[in-house]
Amino acid sequence: MTQDPTKFGCLYGIGVGPGDPELITLKALKALQTAPVICVPQAANRRDSYALTIVKDYVKPEQEILRAPFPTDDAEGAAQVWREASKMVAEKLEKGQDVAFLTEGDPMLFSTFSYVLAGLQELCPEAPVIIIPGVSSVMAAAASSGVPLVTHGQRLAILPAAYGLDDLSEATSNFDTVVLMKVSPNIVKTLADLEGLGLTGQSTYVRRASTDREKVIRDITKITDEDMDYFSLLIVKGNPKDHTK
Numbered sequence: 001m002t003q004d005p006t007k008f009g010c011l012y013g014i015g016v017g018p019g020d021p022e023l024i025t026l027k028a029l030k031a032l033q034t035a036p037v038i039c040v041p042q043a044a045n046r047r048d049s050y051a052l053t054i055v056k057d058y059v060k061p062e063q064e065i066l067r068a069p070f071p072t073d074d075a076e077g078a079a080q081v082w083r084e085a086s087k088m089v090a091e092k093l094e095k096g097q098d099v100a101f102l103t104e105g106d107p108m109l110f111s112t113f114s115y116v117l118a119g120l121q122e123l124c125p126e127a128p129v130i131i132i133p134g135v136s137s138v139m140a141a142a143a144s145s146g147v148p149l150v151t152h153g154q155r156l157a158i159l160p161a162a163y164g165l166d167d168l169s170e171a172t173s174n175f176d177t178v179v180l181m182k183v184s185p186n187i188v189k190t191l192a193d194l195e196g197l198g199l200t201g202q203s204t205y206v207r208r209a210s211t212d213r214e215k216v217i218r219d220i221t222k223i224t225d226e227d228m229d230y231f232s233l234l235i236v237k238g239n240p241k242d243h244t245k
């Protein structure tokens with residue numbers, strides 16, 4: 001027998017923004033404060049959930065916090081971990097409780113929410129889902145650095161930093177702006193050394209945009225080990241052929 005869909009709780013996929021608690025939308029704040037259960041991604045190698053830290057002052061004491069452990073890479077076993085997290089959420093929805101799943105930035109861009117959403121669509125396809133967009137770190141970094149991402153007719157690419165330099169070279173020949181997420185010390189060092197790519201003077205590094213630990217570095221050869229942080233990205237201006245012709 002199938003369960004009455006009106007009995008399921010609703011899953012809210014909530015983007016809490018890039019770090020400044022004031023950058024959450026009114027809609028997200030309302031959903032966050034009315035859900036009895038808040039689910040947060042908890043990286044295995046971190047003490048707390050970054051998304052939860054951002055909104056900690058908005059959470060009420062009576063709200064239950066569900067921590068969904070997640071792997072920091074695509075290590076073996078990751079799929080199982082995601083299934084477990086989706087199961088935790090599904091159990092709450094089946095009891096009729098709404099769940100607010102928090103993600104930093106936007107929930108549909110390089111976000112843990114995508115895995116939970118896919119898992120839930122398998123486990124509990126009748127449960128309603130509402131996704132509330134958030135201010136992505138890409139937009140926050142552009143604002144912090146004053147570097148416009150693209151203007152009329154230009155092309156923008158957003159890449160995870162897990163690619164080779166050949167890919168980057170191809171991206172900068174095809175796009176006016178390339179945003180590199182999940183920047184690693186290696187990629188910064190390689191970029192800084194690679195005059196051949198002709199990009200050293202065209203890259204801006206933004207760490208922890210919108211927070212009190214924000215730092216904008218316009219000369220990437222000056223980035224030190226202390227400047228490196230998981231919550232950082234590079235905005236690289238490309239040299240594309242004129243694609244309007």
Ligand SMILES: C[S@@+](CC[C@H](N)C(=O)[O-])C[C@H]1O[C@@H](n2cnc3c(N)ncnc32)[C@H](O)[C@@H]1O
Pocket residue numbers: 018019103104105106107108109110111112135136137138140141180181182183206207208209210211230231232233
């Ligand atoms: C798993 S992705 C999450 C992206 C997020 N969903 C978004 O919309 O911004 C994590 C990456 O986002 C970037 N990031 C997140 N917050 C940031 C911030 N405040 N400043 C700069 N980069 C940030 C970093 O590149 C980090 O490695």
